[in-house]
Amino acid sequence: MFTYSFATVIVALIVSAYGHDCTKYSLTPSDQSLIDMMKHYLHTSRKADCPVAPAQQDIGVTYVRWGKQTCPENSDTVYTGQAGGNLYTNKGGGSNYLCLPSDPENGKANSYANEGLYGAEYQIHADTKPSGLPASLVEKEVSCAVCRRKGRVSVLMIPGRKSCYKGWQSEYSGFFMSEYKTHNNKDYICMDGDAKPLDNRASNENGALVYPIRTKCGSLRCPPYKDDTEVLCTVCTK
Structure with missing residues (x-):
């Protein structure tokens, strides 16, 4: 007026x-x-x-690259660290994996009995590992990196594929993984096909655990899927 x-x-x-x-x-x-x-x-x-359109260089998306402490060449590294999450036997607390930074700002010591943040370990044994991943990863901690892809507006993890659909570009590909079926739930993640450990220590300390996933036909239609096969995955941007 x-x-x-x-x-x-x-x-x-x-x-x-x-x-x-x-x-x-x-x-x-x-x-x-x-x-x-x-x-x-x-x-x-x-x-x-009037809304101000962001400059092209300010547009971007973020994603976690599980199993690596580096980002693809076309992405910037926001931070690197180790994967973590809730203890596999805990009934309460979070159900997602986290990429924890390697330079935390720690709070004060406290004694309440609600530990809910543990490191994550690979559970990749010689007889269960996906093809291409070394059995030497077993019981070593999982590395991770948070990456930012400039000039993109959408990010999508596609289970069951190693390549993206037309118009999308793959940031990395690998294997579909999560917690073991008799443990408490965790999110599914796409583990890099060239996954590396956080370091060379392997002491079976447990915590959040990461296992390969395989298919089971029935309600999952086969074809197009195949029974008892490793599940591939890829992270795509557009």
Whole structure:
């Protein structure tokens, strides 16, 4: 309403200055100053009301690269660290895996009995490991990196495929993994096909555990799927 009133004043001034017959009349300096002021106000008011499109270089998406402490060449590294989550036997607490930064800002010591944050270990044995991953990963901690892909607006993890659909680009591919079926639930994650350990320590400390997933036909239609096969995955951006 306020802007509309100003606009009405400008129109009235312009009409009075030019007349109804489009003949130009002389303006006093004070008239011209008022018109210029109103034009400037309306111009800046309209700009403030319009959404500002972000610069192309400010657009991007983030994703976790599980099993690696580096990001693909086309992505920036936000931070690196180790995978973690809730203890596999805990009934309460979180059910997702986390990428924990390697430079935490720790809180104060406390004694309440609600430990819910553990490191995550690979449970990849020689007889159960997906093809391409070494059995030497067993009971070593899982590394991770949070990556940012500039110029993209969507990110999607696709289970059951190692390549992206048309119009999407793969950031990395690997194997579908999660907690063991008799343990408490965890999210599914896409473990890099060239996964590496956090370090060389392997002491079977448990915590959040990461196992390969295989298919089971029945309610899962076979074909197109096949029974008892490792599940591939890929992380795609667009």
